[in-house]
Amino acid sequence: MRVRFSQDPESLHPLSYGNAPALQVLNLIYQSLLTIDLRDKSIQPLLAGGLPTVRRDDSLSYFTFKLRPQAKWDNGTAVTASDVAFSLKLLHSPLLDNERWRAQFNFIKDIIIQPGDSASFTLVCRGYTPEMRLMTGDFFVLPAHRFDPKGLLSNIPFHTIRQKFDSLASTSTFKTYAAFLNQPQFARDTAWVRGSGPYKLKSWRNGQTVVLDKKQGWWGDQVAKEAEILRATPGKIVFQIIPDNAAAIMALKAGQLDLLDDMPLVAFQEMKKNEKYQNKFTFSSPSSFDLVFLGMNGDKPYLQDKHTRQAISHIFNVPQIINSLQGGYATPSVGLVHPEEKQYYNKGLSPVTYDLKKASQLLGQAGWVKTSEGWHKTIANQRQKLELEVIHRAGNSDFEHLAILLKQNAQAIGVPVTIQALESSQIRERLDTKQFDLFFRTLSGNPFSYNLIPLLHTSNKVEGGSNVTGFGTPETDQLLENIASEEGTEQKAVLLKKLQQEMQEQSNWVFLYFLQNKIAVSKRIDAAVVSSLKPGYDLTKFTFKK
Template structure:
């Protein structure tokens, strides 16, 4: 891992590194089998039965009878209800996940079967089936031993006013949930998946150990993808790429992903290395983008941001930093989703002449040493501080290319590589001009509300650029409610146009993953969907 996960909370994680570990500790109702990139039942025994009545949709679920918690008690519908209440609770820090479940209004438990329940949802979209099963189920016996949340109807937390439930007992549960996933909370950070957290030395390593007599080994035909084969999984946290590659070449690592392009190319030609390792390049759904802080006075005019986007030489960046392992894009939709990707929109080209024209139109005055303008009687120079994660060779190369092109156009760019936690903190606090970053997606769901809606633009929200217009906010809501694929495509096409017009969030390219896995393993399930391989399924070759 390039960075420490920070938190392994299944309701409050903020990094992809954390998600990879959490997937080995907790389970959701539905899961993705990386063997064939298909959706399959997880804790649920089957896909939900769907029933539509007027403006409501009912998803009828049945849990697997074998599913159990670490103490041997069964996973029940009551645990699902508790989890949804936690995810919707205003007393718990889970803002990034809460929006994804807005459409779930209530849950109905079956009094005759503790494993059966119905989710009552507002409206209907084809993606709802996945979304109703795409959240980690929490053990209520560990987090709410006094069953304080049992008395709160889920429908009440779905409404505007839930202050009546802000009691001492509820606050105690909230405090426990907010502590979930920290290195000091191993006693409550336990799920129904095949592993448990054994050790966590912050910034150094994380150790997971296989549970004894784990229930998933008796899940019938599902045991091909509900797996816990390795007895122990050790994650080494190595921020520096050079150090990680050295550890790989010395056979101190079994798996390394996100290998820099030049080093990956060398490994492909290293016969001694290839005797012991297999190399993989699945087409992924990781989007690399540039972000401009539209809140800052210098960047509030979209013409200024458009000018900056014309100084991003994306083909050059791909050539230098990714070679053939990337595909340019006009938006956050993967180009291989041809039904949803905008068919006419073209990536904004590298064009310093157009950048100059736009800067002048935005009121910037060109001098010998750069650009300035007067704002409220104060002189403001156009300068950019560009943040990116230290040790990431691709970002470093891209930053140097941008610095060179912007400098020729008269815009000084200061490069500021930062360690993972400091870098994330600066962005979360909106303390930046521009940064490079990556986000992970999938080919199943396109809920961009947390990323682009103005309600998520505050400190800590995922909308770090301040992007958003009344039209884009409305589009984001409509996309999540669209019932037909044709209507969703039309709405997503318009969203991509606005994203390019506003030029605060600048999509650059989707990259292929570059992975090395020791050849003594089989059943690795290498995929384009994160985490690109299933560690729980690894087996040793005879």
Template sequence: MKNYCANSLGIIFFWLLSCTAPTQEPAINIRLAQDPESLHPLSPGSAPKIQILNYLFQSLLATELKDKSIQPLLAAELPLIERKDSMSYFTFEIRPEAQWDNGSPVTAHDVALSLKLIHSPLLDNERWRAQFDFIKDIKLYSSHPKRLTIVCSGYSTEMKLMAGDFFVLPAYIFDPNSVLSSIPLKLVRDKFDSLATSNTFKSYASFINQKAMARDTSFVKGSGPYRLSNWKTGQILILDKKSNWWGNKVSKGKSVFNSKPSKIVFQVIPDNAAALLALKTKQLDLMDNIPVVPFIEMKKDKKYNQAFNFYSSPSYDLAFIGINGNKSYLKDNLTRQALAHLVNIPELIQVLQGGFANSTVGIVHPHEKQYYHTNLKPFPFDVKEAHRLLNKAGWKQTPAGWKRKNGRNDETLTLSLLYRGGNSESENIALLFKQNAQSLGIKINLQALESSQIGEKLNNRDYDLFIRTLVGNPYSYNFIHLFHTSNTHTGGANVTGFGTPATDELLERIAKEEDPAEKAVLLKKLQEKMQEESNLIFLYFLQNKMAISKQIDSVVVSGIKPGYDVTRFVKKK
């Protein structure tokens, strides 16, 4: 480990010298725990990838990290919304100043191309294609090249953001030969399979999928305030502010157009010990997701306090234990409730998180006071109550474990628990749960797997229990894809088998409800039903533990990822 740290810091120091030539403002140095690997705007990726793409590309709408409001970005105003029958229509006007790096204007044609690429075959776009499946067509106006109407199936309040929350890509880079220009979006969707067999489209897909699209500075560029100037895989990634960025003309009084740092340097340091040493030697201005023990120690250290401010910002990352309600021995809610009583959540928060987490009764963050069910309490850690519930569910404790008749067969309550290998937090949760379950005579077999292996087992419903983190936000309460019974099939997102016709109706009403007071009533009913069913044992919402240099002015931290707004940062010279 010492050698690793020394090598990492040597690389950091070398690159720091090479990238800190005099600029308009000092560079902001930020730690990345992993390399983004790809900056292709169509393919799925890690949180670091999405964070960096947001500085390079823009969407029609954006979220303000400071107050969580939805703001127009490429769009001049929030959309005009019309609802007719089963369809909804979002009409946007693109800002007249908006332009690409080659000086050409951003137009509705670029938006249309971006949606066509999201819905095209043969591309690594499955995640976005599923997320934006509700967008069925786009209407362009020949007399107004910057006006467009996005046609959507159905309506939910989340569409107010989602209908304009995708990267708008420059057509002159992504479709230089106008392969998609003459094909309507509706036709791309309707002729998806036949497009996949077309030689012309196969050739075009090869062009879009080429490696250069993921990292070459001549391709990875959009309408955002920064450009990718350097990227050494696994070591450093540098963004430079564009000197003639179009947003400078409209930035006054509009916080979503902030771009104060002239250079942002992302230092890739996977090892926490190496990152903490870089922080200590002030080679980093910001480090987030700091492990609990060093975070607490640094907060007590006078030298660190002289150089850094410390933040523990609530996030929307929800840790939970999932229970496979598709298994016969876990099918009844009494058994699942018994397992919930074997989780000591206050202990987990204190011991594993140092108190830097927020307990919750469900899927809604406690800070969202209007929607959170304050009268509902988490199940307490109670072995006796777990014993009572198991008996009520028909289980009997024997020297060989808990047994129950299922028709002519005997069932034994011996369970496997999946967690991500190498993740100390998940491992400790698993160990503590196993210890509590064993005190009641329930055998738990722990299985440490890679994230992809866990995903495969969940998709095939080949598991009993699993530990994961669900990443949320304060804008969307449409949980249909996660918890509706229509998605309990193999490969569907409802991997725990949660749901009844009554909860399906609740989910559908929540997705459509616009009145906040009525939505609050519905969400609280959902929280009650989810606790009653206990397919998920909600542990806590994580807090993002950060250290930010005291040389940085205008600091904004937020529960919305990445947890801070670097575009506001001003570093003292």
């Protein structure tokens, strides 16, 4: 299989990788307890022999797993509960680049290994949410014998690391271990980047290729007939690093690639219509959970009134934008829930329409008065003119076009808008410090977790918090907490639909559309699995025509 990457993986360290290509490679080398079947979005056991059993007791929940007896490391030894415990220690140890993992898996308080059974263990978790059924098994299980050959962490219990994080950071044990684990070999050396997965790293040439070979006698082949999720067909996978889209299209047309995703619109449309390429490729445009939206800083004095924000939401002609920018390959939405998630999507909510007259009326409702000089309002005893700045990531042509459309339509009702293209790090700093008016961004979601507290709860409106738009009230906070803890589908649907209604009313977020991926797959592939879930396809299930 020959697949295009638009950027170099940068690092294949399973703890501190930095981008999507790296994660895609790592998922073929290392394994977790559980995974998602990209074909039907179901949770499946991977290293685990089955889904966990769950017991709840007051403020704690207990998830009990048993590992597959066939699961082996490359040296032939079994994957054990001690490896799982070690992997959890890495997620929480001091002096390592694991801040995001400590926060994400903070709910896991302890691990109890079954006496006399090295394959059975229980994770002790704080509280309970339905998302834990996946998250308790959604981390890489790493070989302790390779990542800690001297056993420096073997005698330190996981709960001790959790409880004494700060004091342990000053000990020689953890200083020594951090120096060992931060070595470059764990990030790119073919002899060290090894896990329990079906593939091993054969070579990595910066900016050129990452090559993976299927392991001979891989343990999963023994059970793939009974556990389809473990089937891995391609004998070699070559990721070709081609940053330039035009060069990637040329490589595809020349037969140098078997798969190209996220194709430029014009090239996708032209090739799809061309009989020559119809005979060579299968073209797909599956939905994705990548949501394009405009965010507004509701904490800015001139954007605090919801009618002002609602006015801005009415200057977008979403159907026209989807047609012109995306060629129709996008799905409009009234909220954070994808319309394909029919049980949770609020289809009773009308999309915000393009209406410049309505926008002007709403500005008037917010107290703005229009003069020959623009819209003005007295705020904190000072005359304030309504003029806005929109920021977006430099080099993103879709955001550039959206910003220009925003500027043109806002100007039509007398609101001047300036556009600022920034690097990702600059945008992050502006959002963290709340030094912005408006921003365009893409939010990558999934249908498995509706714990939206980090994004929308008022407790996260602090500097550096994820709620950068200032959305929220005590009522919506309670709504978010109820959504995160609700197990019943019907009640969760009621709560999510209420949230979508509240978010449209407050308009801190203007929802534009969910993107659709544009994929071409060579017809030498007999069975290609494409999906709405990232990365958009499952290479391990691709089979070749004989």
